[in-house]
Amino acid sequence: MxxxxxxxxxxxxxxxxxxxxxxxxxxxxxxxxxxxxxxxxxxxxxxxxxxxxxxxxxxxxxxxxxxxxxxxxxxxxxxxxxxxxxxPEWDKLQRRVVSAGRKSELLLQAAKITSDSAVIDATAGFGHDSLILASTGAQIIMLEQQPLMALLLLAEQQRMSQLANWQKLMTRLQIINTDALSYFEMVNNQSVSENNKTVDVVYLDPMFPEDSYQDRKTGKGAKVGKHMQALHQLARPPTVDEEQQLLQGALAVVGHNGSRRVIVKRPQFAPLLANQSPSESWHNEAVRFDGYFV
Ligand SMILES: C[S@@+](CC[C@H](N)C(=O)[O-])C[C@H]1O[C@@H](n2cnc3c(N)ncnc32)[C@H](O)[C@@H]1O
Missing domain, CATH: 3.40.50 (Rossmann fold)
Incomplete structure (x- = not known):
């Protein structure tokens, strides 16, 4: 394209x-x-x-x-x-959002967030995972580097804010058009000067090569949906160097107390982000969540 x-x-x-x-x-x-x-x-x-x-x-x-x-x-x-x-079609996620819990959503099992958690979804995309994260009552900062995607997200938030049963959830989402790395740097500079770290969870779902959704030998795994096909025209997968920066940057902004962590989403058979072994992993037949605890 x-x-x-x-x-x-x-x-x-x-x-x-x-x-x-x-x-x-x-x-x-x-x-x-x-x-x-x-x-x-x-x-x-x-x-x-x-x-x-x-x-x-x-x-x-x-x-x-x-x-x-x-x-x-x-x-x-x-x-x-x-x-x-x-x-984004957030209304299509209504059922999932309403019934989301640690049993039904692997992401929530991995992220272990509560309504008090401060969460950054550093790769917001269409915002679907952000909605699941926000279903817990937590505030979600959504970072999206592509202006076009950020506009789709902001327009969807504006539209959904007019629907009574979505209003509350919409107030928990803050959409920012920025590159995650510069945002992490900004948060780190602030927390060093104020000497406190307030972020509990950083969630990363960067792009992966289009051929990594399925296992090459068995063909098992997820098919690429139209949302992801479209995203592949706009954003490219990070290089290993960029993956490393993303993971290090994310780990640097989460604090050290309690169950603070970085959660990385991968297709089930995709290689580890930045070749780094996680502290714990959760997977189903389509996706894997790798947890890096600080
Ligand atoms: C695989 S999609 C995320 C899908 C998302 N989890 C969802 O539920 O819709 C990855 C998105 O992250 C964005 N992205 C990738 N690297 C980024 C970075 N360094 N900073 C901010 N956004 C980034 C891409 O533009 C893309 O929209």
């Missing part, structure tokens, strides 16, 4: 299709999010005059040199990636 790679210049130009005249307020609200969070994105809004069939979406994606965004009739913002629309 060439058009996404060009986005490494200072600003990312995005075409935003919206479905009806009535959505002007929503387009303005999106622009306000971009301004407020200083996202390096330039929106180019365009009212849709035709029905976006699958064929037309694919054509548009092939022709456009800008990422394409779509604001649908429900005001959900999605990214048209290769003709497929991908969006």
């Amino acid at each position: 060439t058009h996404i790679q060009q986005a490494s210049s200072l600003f990312m130009y995005c075409q935003l299709f919206y479905a009806s005249e009535l959505q002007h307020a929503q387009v303005t609200a999106l622009q306000a999010l971009i301004d407020q969070h200083q996202l390096p994105i330039v929106l180019n809004p365009e009212l849709l005059t035709e029905k976006l069939t699958q064929k037309r979406r694919q054509q548009l994606c092939q022709l456009s040199i800008q990422p394409l965004l779509l604001l649908d009739n429900n005001n959900a913002l999605s990214w048209l990636s290769d003709g497929l629309s991908v969006a």
Whole structure:
């Protein structure tokens, strides 16, 4: 995909299709999010005059040199990636979030967080794991380095905040468009000067090579879903050096008391992050959570 790679210049130009005249307020609200969070994105809004069939979406994606965004009739913002629309779709996680607990969610078993925990999800992506973490009542700082992903997250948070049964959970999420390493550095400088470490858990789910989701010999493991396929166009897996920096940086920000830890998500058969052995691991047939205790 060439058009996404060009986005490494200072600003990312995005075409935003919206479905009806009535959505002007929503387009303005999106622009306000971009301004407020200083996202390096330039929106180019365009009212849709035709029905976006699958064929037309694919054509548009092939022709456009800008990422394409779509604001649908429900005001959900999605990214048209290769003709497929991908969006956080947090409402689809409602059942999981409502019933999330250490029995049903391996992530919560590994992370051992309580409602008082301070948690950083350093690789937020579509925010699905953040929602599971936030279901415990904990405050979650969500870091996302890609401005386009950060915008999708912020727009989803804004939309879901209007739904009564999601409002509380939405207030626990703080989305920041930043690289995790610089954020860790900032937190460390602060905690050194104030001499206290307040982060309990750092969660890392960095990208992994597209061929590492399944075991090469047996073919067992997870299939790559459309969300991950889309992400692979935007973000690349870290090098071993970058993995090392990420893990060291995360370990440096968590404090030393109690069950403070760094949790790393991997496909079940993927190699260890930065080749570092974890203190403990949890896995099912698709994923593995490696826990590094401080
Ligand atoms: C595999 S996805 C995470 C999926 C996420 N756990 C979820 O539930 O949707 C990885 C995400 O982390 C982001 N990312 C990778 N390295 C990062 C870094 N150093 N700082 C911030 N975000 C990063 C990527 O842009 C991508 O969106």
